[in-house]
Amino acid sequence: MKEESRLVFISGDQKRIKEYQISSKKVIFYVSIFLIAVFVGGKFGLDMLVDISFNSKIKKLERTNAVLQARLLDMKERIKRIDQEMNLIAQQDDQLRTVLGLSELSADVREVGIGGSDYKYDFTDQVSGFEQSSDLSEQLTELAKLEREIKLELESYKDLLHTFQTKKDSLDYLPALRPILKGVISSTFGNRLHPVLKVYRHHEGLDFSAKTGTPIYATADGVVRYTGVMGGYGRMVIIDHKFGFETRYGHLNKYVVRKGQRVKRGEKIGEVGNSGLSTAPHLHYEVRFKGKPVNPKYYYFEDRILNERLVSKTNK
Structure with a gap:
């Protein structure tokens, strides 16, 4: 015996009645189609939301990356100026040492400096995809070098000051x-x-x-x-x-x-x-x-x- 389901529609005033008969297989078929449509539509909508969220994050990261690159460029320029000033200070230091009868600091000593970190920074692995990661490593290494040079100059000036105080009467000549x-x-x-x-x-x-x-x-x-x-x-x-x-x-x-x-x-x-x-x-x-x-x-x-x-x- 064929299994059937009956659908009955009654109007609001109960004067009209419509009746439909449908087999159980058709019910299962239409329900399956509906569920599949809901699943596909839901997945499509979810994928769209994920794409929108991902694209939003990408744009945010791109803006952040642009800001970081601008700051890195500014840092490079400032480090360059500081390095030029340090070279002038080193020249003046040598000049003062000559005037005071002291030996100049050798290039090797100036290159090594005093204290500070001599670590070579490398962020190319930690910051994969960041275009300027090698530049960042280079600039941080340069900063560490400047730190050592500054400490060396401070020690040198202490030496110069001591010599000046002991020879100040002869400096007029x-x-x-x-x-x-x-x-x-x-x-x-x-x-x-x-x-x-x-x-x-x-x-x-x-x-x-x-x-x-x-x-x-x-x-x-x-x-x-x-x-x-x-x-x-x-x-x-x-x-x-x-x-x-x-x-x-x-x-x-x-x-x-x-x-x-x-x-x-x-x-x-x-x-x-x-x-x-x-x-x-x-x-x-x-x-x-x-x-x-x-x-x-x-x-x-x-x-x-x-x-x-x-x-x-x-x-x-």
């Missing part, structure tokens, strides 16, 4: 001032082609190009040993300083000091000129230690403000 405040170095210390004689010979000082009449200042305390005309140097002033130092100023337009006069660092001693064997107005400046020429650049400070203050202090 060190040629630590630039001989002219304005002007550029046109010829350095060492072998060069002589601009007039056209032969190679050792240049025993520095040449500063400047306008005629530019003031020339004593670079340290001392006593004027010579004023006059000296061969190719033209008008020249020579000053004796204590502890074996002597400074020479050549090609002057005029000098305003006399032999035997005591001068202070920053005191005007003459003006730039073009006397002697010279092709243009400039100052020839020498530093001698125990009679031997040494590179003046190792003794004076390039800091313009510092030089101006020293001159201003002397001429008040």
Whole structure:
């Protein structure tokens, strides 16, 4: 006997009645279709929700990644500037050590530094997919290096301060001032082609190009040993300083000091000129230690403000 189910529909006013007969197999079929439709629709909807959520997270991560990359780029620029400043500090440190008679720190010592971490950072595994992970590792390693260099400079400055305190009475006699405040170095210390004689010979000082009449200042305390005309140097002033130092100023337009006069660092001693064997107005400046020429650049400070203050202090 065929199993059937009966569906009866009665209108609201109970005046109309409709009756449908359906087999059990059809009921099972339609119910199955309905359940399958519900399942498929539900899965599709769930997949859409998951995709929307995933895409939202991806966009959020992309925004975060962009911010991190911008910050990393900024950090790289700042580290670069700090590294440049550290190089300048190291140069000044070497200059101070020369002036104070101390040995310069070797390149190997500066490279290693003092204390801090020497660990090589590597985030390429931990931050997979982050484009700048290698840059991040590099910058953190560079920061650790700067940390060690800073600690080294702090220790070096302690050494310099101690030496300064023990030698402060003799520092007034060190040629630590630039001989002219304005002007550029046109010829350095060492072998060069002589601009007039056209032969190679050792240049025993520095040449500063400047306008005629530019003031020339004593670079340290001392006593004027010579004023006059000296061969190719033209008008020249020579000053004796204590502890074996002597400074020479050549090609002057005029000098305003006399032999035997005591001068202070920053005191005007003459003006730039073009006397002697010279092709243009400039100052020839020498530093001698125990009679031997040494590179003046190792003794004076390039800091313009510092030089101006020293001159201003002397001429008040």
